[in-house]
Amino acid sequence: MNPLQPYYDTIGQMKEKGLYTPVRVLESRQGPWFTIDGKKLLNFCSNNYLGFAQDKRLVAAVIQAVKQYGVGPGAVRPISGNLALHMKAEAALATFKGAEAAFLLPGGFIANIVAIATIVGKEDIVISDELNHASIIDAIKLAQVKNKFIYKHSDMAELELRLIEATKAAEIPKADGTKPIILVVSDGVFSMDGDIAPLPQIVRLAKKYGAVTMVDDAHGEGVLGEGRGIAHHFALQGQLDIEVGTLSKAFGVLGGVITGKKELIEWYRQKGRPYLFSTGLSVADSAAIIEGVNILSQSSSLVKKLWDNAAYLREELQKLGFDTGRTETPITPVMLGDENLAKDFSTKLFTLGVFATPIKFPMVALGKARIRVMPSAAHTKRDLDFGLSAFAKVGKELGVIL
Ligand SMILES: Cc1ncc(COP(=O)(O)O)c(C=O)c1O
Known part of the structure; x- marks a missing residue:
């Protein structure tokens, strides 16, 4: 038998349980509306929070940069691929976020790998929230950390208990x-x-026990703190040891960023393996990031529009009777529970002209499937109303709401 056959057999079972993920193909721009299978659909599930993925100003900046510099860096940055645009984007991000230094990588996933696996190893200790992103979990695995403590989601009493245990374990050199x-x-x-970590308490507790703090602000970049991220939101600038962000969501392109003290970033530049052994960002991504930072530095009007749209959408969904969970941000989950229900809900939305994919295991726990609605600053109120009426219709049809 083909040794890989058990994997292929599993695919059939995944389909039966509603756990198979078919991937649709976008035939147009990633905007508030887009085309799939020749059908115009309301885009209700992208991470393009500010509409930057199709913003004319970013497009113009990219075209100009590509004309001037070409398309790719041609080598890993430490050999001969370190572009002036990389350095400019890093400086712009550091200033924008109020950090000493910034370090750009080709994605948020990689940035978490670098941020974690370059500073901890087998004999160090990591304390991690149970709902942390897959890239954090994988980074801890890659670092081969033996002493891992997982605390209940945002439970600060448990975090303190884990810090006490960790402090004991750290007595052994x-x-x-x-x-x-x-x-x-x-x-x-x-x-x-869509809930926000209690960062002030995390920082306070970590300081009390001499621990290093790291936050993955992927969904806070361009969204919280007038776009400057979670540290600004909580007025914690300079208090976190390591901040990781992504440029692949609100900034509309591709990239990950680590910000922190100059010495920390210098360490990462010398030792971060995905930086040393993998090529840096493209010209287009770098130029778009610079323009995105430029726009947000001048005005937070897009961020405000995003939050206004999010508040309206959440309120209206709740009025209809949907459970939107514990969100505090534009991420708006419509909780459904059953995986097949989430799949059917999404299929029916599609026929009504709304694109919102089901979120299910392994992205969330089994039995906690949902449709995660993502409003953006590029949606108009009419767009949101169109989506809401489809949710109302499907919700009633499937008995989710009365
Ligand atoms: C919390 C979090 N961290 C990291 C990432 C990875 O970011 P990127 O898409 O830039 O690799 C994501 C994206 O799914 C995320 O949601």
């Missing part, structure tokens, strides 16, 4: 005689539920 690092890591905005 590492083989080289140094003290193990204790790293506390949390998502800033939890991507599937």
